[in-house]
Every structure is written in C-alpha cells, then in structure tokens.
C-alpha cells in the first residue's frame with residue numbers, strides 16, 4: 001500500500017494534510033504588519049511554506065514560547081499497544097521540533113480543556129491508504145492517525161518520522177513537492193532537499209538539518225514579510241472548543 005509504486009512518479013505515502021483547501025476555522029489571525037519585503041537570501045536550506053494565499057505561522061513574538069498542547073483522545077484507540085506507541089512516539093517527534101527552538105513547543109496534556117488540538121485514531125477513514133493527517137496554523141483541526149500507521153509493518157517502523165512530518169505541517173511546513181504537485185500555492189525558503197522529513201520519500205526521508213535550518217529561517221522572518229508574492233501571517237493558539 002505505502003511500499004509500492006503506483007506506476008507514475010507520485011509517491012505513495014499518503015498524508016492527508018494537503019487533501020484540499022479547507023475553509024479556515026477557529027481563531028482569527030493576528031493582523032499582519034503590512035508590506036515588508038523579505039530578504040531574497042535565506043541560506044542554503046529550504047522549506048516549503050504558504051497555504052490558501054498566505055503563509056501561516058505561529059506567533060512566537062507576543063508570547064514565547066508559543067506552546068501547543070495536544071490531547072490524545074485515548075478512547076478512539078482500539079488497541080492499548082497502539083495507544084502507548086502513539087504516546088511515546090509523539091513525545092519523540094515533538095522533542096525533535098522543540099529542540100530546534102524556534103519558539104514553538106509541542107506538549108502533551110491530559111486536560112482536554114487545555115488542549116489546542118486533539119490526537120485521534122480514525123479506524124474507518126474515507127480512504128484505506130490514508131496514514132495520517134494534520135493541519136496548518138490557519139486551519140486548526142485534528143491530528144488524525146489512520147489504520148496503516150499501525151497495521152502496515154513498514155509504515156509502523158517509520159511512525160516517528162510520520163509524526164515528525166505531521167508536526168511539521170502544524171508548524172506551517174508544506175510538502176517538499178508542493179510547488180509542482182499541489183494546487184494550493186506555496187513558496188520555498190532555501191534550496192531543495194528530496195530527503196526532507198516533509199517529502200513523501202518515506203523510506204529515505206529523515207529529520208534533516210535542512211528542515212531544522214529552514215524552520216529557523218522561516219520563524220526568524222518578520223510577520224507580514226513577503227516570500228514571493230505571499231505574506232507571513234502569525235496566529236495565536238486557542239483551546240479546542242468542546243460541546
């Protein structure tokens with residue numbers, strides 16, 4: 001399923017975060033500081049950013065760190081081993097990004113009232129090939145995990161990288177191939193790295209220095225700065241509304 005080609009050059013790994021433009025939900029954006037063109041030089045690392053005509057990012061300036069707390073809906077998991085694996089690997093994946101120290105921290109919470117997003121297991125997704133999916137800062141939703149993450153042995157082995165990839169989306173990163181294969185406009189910071197954790201080359205990808213340096217460059221840019229023709233817009237986390 002995720003381990004074989006499908007006859008063209010589209011990688012088979014299926015992350016649903018970019019499954020299509022969704023209307024922004026949740027919180028209002030911080031007003032962007034208008035019109036400051038960014039430097040055209042961002043070093044030799046590259047990340048893809050931008051979604052739905054803006055470049056959404058978390059606000060690390062008015063309050064630092066900007067902490068994003070996730071709440072695992074344990075009742076959605078049908079297997080205690082898979083739940084434990086998820087708990088452990090989310091901590092590992094979160095630590096990778098937290099250690100980059102751009103001012104955004106992922107942290108687990110067992111208090112649903114203090115969660116900025118939920119982690120849920122979806123046993124019957126729309127498509128059986130889906131592996132996981134999250135959201136961008138302007139489009140807060142859920143961190144969803146689908147059956148192949150646990151049931152396909154090859155994918156299960158790579159789960160910490162899957163989770164790292166999904167946290168990368170939550171930080172505002174697009175797929176490495178977004179510019180050529182996804183309709184929603186994106187722009188790049190830095191140079192290409194096919195083995196980026198944000199690529200679909202799921203057997204060779206890794207949490208790369210280029211991912212870390214690219215994220216640092218991205219979060220060091222001014223709010224409102226343009227990359228290409230679209231501007232960075234900062235968002236503040238809000239708690240998940242219940243009921």
Ligand SMILES: [Zn+2]
Pocket residue numbers: 015016017018165166169175
């Ligand atoms: Zn993805």
